[in-house]
Amino acid sequence: MAENTALTDERIPTVIADRVDIVYRVNGTTGGRGSATAALNRMLRRKASEKAAGTRIVHAVKNVSFVAHKGEAIGLIGTNGSGKSTLLKAIAGLLPVERGKIYTDGQPSLLGVNAALMSDLTGERNVYLGGLAMGMTREQIKERYQEIVDFSGINEKGDFISLPMRTYSSGMGSRLRFSIAAAKDHDVLLIDEALATGDAKFRSRSAERIRQMREHAGTVFLVSHSNSSILETCERALWLERGELRMDGPAEDVIKAYEEFTGDGKKKPKPKAA
Ligand SMILES: Nc1ncnc2c1ncn2[C@@H]1O[C@H](COP(=O)(O)OP(=O)(O)OP(=O)(O)O)[C@@H](O)[C@H]1O
Numbered sequence: 001m002a003e004n005t006a007l008t009d010e011r012i013p014t015v016i017a018d019r020v021d022i023v024y025r026v027n028g029t030t031g032g033r034g035s036a037t038a039a040l041n042r043m044l045r046r047k048a049s050e051k052a053a054g055t056r057i058v059h060a061v062k063n064v065s066f067v068a069h070k071g072e073a074i075g076l077i078g079t080n081g082s083g084k085s086t087l088l089k090a091i092a093g094l095l096p097v098e099r100g101k102i103y104t105d106g107q108p109s110l111l112g113v114n115a116a117l118m119s120d121l122t123g124e125r126n127v128y129l130g131g132l133a134m135g136m137t138r139e140q141i142k143e144r145y146q147e148i149v150d151f152s153g154i155n156e157k158g159d160f161i162s163l164p165m166r167t168y169s170s171g172m173g174s175r176l177r178f179s180i181a182a183a184k185d186h187d188v189l190l191i192d193e194a195l196a197t198g199d200a201k202f203r204s205r206s207a208e209r210i211r212q213m214r215e216h217a218g219t220v221f222l223v224s225h226s227n228s229s230i231l232e233t234c235e236r237a238l239w240l241e242r243g244e245l246r247m248d249g250p251a252e253d254v255i256k257a258y259e260e261f262t263g264d265g266k267k268k269p270k271p272k273a274a
Pocket residue numbers: 024025026058059060078079080081082083084085086087
């Protein structure tokens with residue numbers, strides 16, 4: 001019996017990207033001087049030609065379409081500069097799209113930006129600051145405080161939570177950021193390489209927390225250069241290359257194709273006998 005799959009698909013879409021193009025405009029790429037005359041010239045000539053006004057266009061994301069559903073964890077992969085972070089920022093509503101549309105159901109949170117932490121404040125103050133920035137009440141944060149600190153493991157080697165965050169290593173900072181963000185269930189959680197600097201123990205703990213967040217009906221996007229992190233955490237992957245969506249499918253298949261592309265999957269050639 002032929003069924004209409006569109007009608008039988010009961011998954012709930014959370015993010016829809018419909019032929020999205022994202023463009024950066026970089027000013028002052030000719031002349032090189034930021035004088036008032038140059039700025040005035042740019043303003044006057046903008047309409048005539050962006051190129052003539054010294055504006056360089058960087059077309060970071062090109063014609064990208066996909067639908068993400070509740071309960072999905074989606075990895076974003078691609079070589080450096082392929083548009084992954086740009087796409088995440090646009091989903092979070094932090095960058096405008098040039099063409100196309102992004103629809104989101106619920107509030108997307110970009111890890112590291114939404115938790116607007118301050119390096120001069122102690123870890124403890126930042127837990128409160130980040131929690132408040134995510135819309136938690138003081139009481140809710142107080143209740144979860146110990147859990148957040150324990151999850152981050154910041155205090156495993158001493159009382160670091162009472163020191164300013166600028167004294168943390170990059171791994172410690174990203175662990176605390178992830179722990180704060182993970183204290184709340186998000187409709188759409190966008191994670192940009194935040195787990196890369198954590199050690200193996202923390203990575204597996206955060207993979208477990210991401211699984212829990214998905215069970216609470218959220219959608220998680222994870223940008224990572226670690227193919228194993230993507231395989232551990234996500235069942236689906238999007239591969240971006242030069243701003244274009246090369247592949248969208250089961251994480252294993254996409255990673256396999258990506259590794260063939262980058263040469264990572266191939267066996268290293270045996271050294272020649274002398
Ligand atoms: N603020 C910006 N202004 C101008 N161009 C930018 C800006 N941010 C990124 N780009 C350009 O947009 C393109 C995509 O960059 P993006 O940071 O999204 O890539 P990425 O896939 O996240 O890279 P990486 O893996 O290195 O983090 C690149 O060509 C980059 O140079």
